[in-house]
Amino acid sequence: MDLSQFRREYLRGGLSRSNLNSDPVLQFTEWFEQAQNIEIADPTAMILATVGSGGQPHQRTVLLKYYDEKGFVFFTNFESRKAREIKENARVSLLFVWLDLERQVMINGTAAKVSTAESARYFMTRPKESQMAAWVSSQSHILSSRQMLLQKFDEMKRKIGEGKVPLPSFWGGYRVAPVEIEFWQGRQNRLHDRFLYTRNGASNEWTIERLAP
Numbered sequence: 596m597d598l599s600q601f602r603r604e605y606l607r608g609g610l611s612r613s614n615l616n617s618d619p620v621l622q623f624t625e626w627f628e629q630a631q632n633i634e635i636a637d638p639t640a641m642i643l644a645t646v647g648s649g650g651q652p653h654q655r656t657v658l659l660k661y662y663d664e665k666g667f668v669f670f671t672n673f674e675s676r677k678a679r680e681i682k683e684n685a686r687v688s689l690l691f692v693w694l695d696l697e698r699q700v701m702i703n704g705t706a707a708k709v710s711t712a713e714s715a716r717y718f719m720t721r722p723k724e725s726q727m728a729a730w731v732s733s734q735s736h737i738l739s740s741r742q743m744l745l746q747k748f749d750e751m752k753r754k755i756g757e758g759k760v761p762l763p764s765f766w767g768g769y770r771v772a773p774v775e776i777e778f779w780q781g782r783q784n785r786l787h788d789r790f791l792y793t794r795n796g797a798s799n800e801w802t803i804e805r806l807a808p
Contacts, residue, residue, distance in 0.1 A: 605781025606783055607781070608697075609788050612790065612803065615790060617801065630693045638691075639659040639660070640659075641690060642654050642690040643655055643656070643657045645681055646684050646686070647683045648684065653680065657671065659691075660768070666704065666773060667702060670769075671767075672735075672763075672766055674734065674736070679735075689771055698779060701775075702776050704771045704774045705772050707772070709770050711767065719762075723755075723760060729763055731750075782808070790805055791806050
């Protein structure tokens, strides 16, 4: 199928150096709030890219649960492929795509597990059904049938009953500590605006450079 004529112009606006916050986390907050304000579907959805020891990249969509100057946090099964690859290579990339605003944000950094206490605090805020689902899904492993998964879920519901669901030892969060954050704003004629923040390891300060589209 030839898709070469499938295109549109990006005309919503531009991005200049004078409009950028010197702190990329604060700049991210500004853009994230704008995405929320126009009610973009799933503004917390981000593509997580990992590369294991074999060198093959893998991508999937995960949900940002909170962030601050220390990094961006998501949760998963520690036996999943993403977790196995992070164990082999902690360098990861996150990508937010907010096409309604013609914007992207790319975050490159290193992922590390959050504390068990931090994972437990978040786990307790999840709906009970989601808590139970974390127990029954052997994430990324081969599943013989959906019926078997649903059967395990029903068994879990009967076992837990009205009780509380404990935090699985194989489930928790990762914090991605950023070393680079790029803000991309679509522009007419594919002359997009791109600004790259790079953290200086010695001073922990950020430098900002404009990149060619």
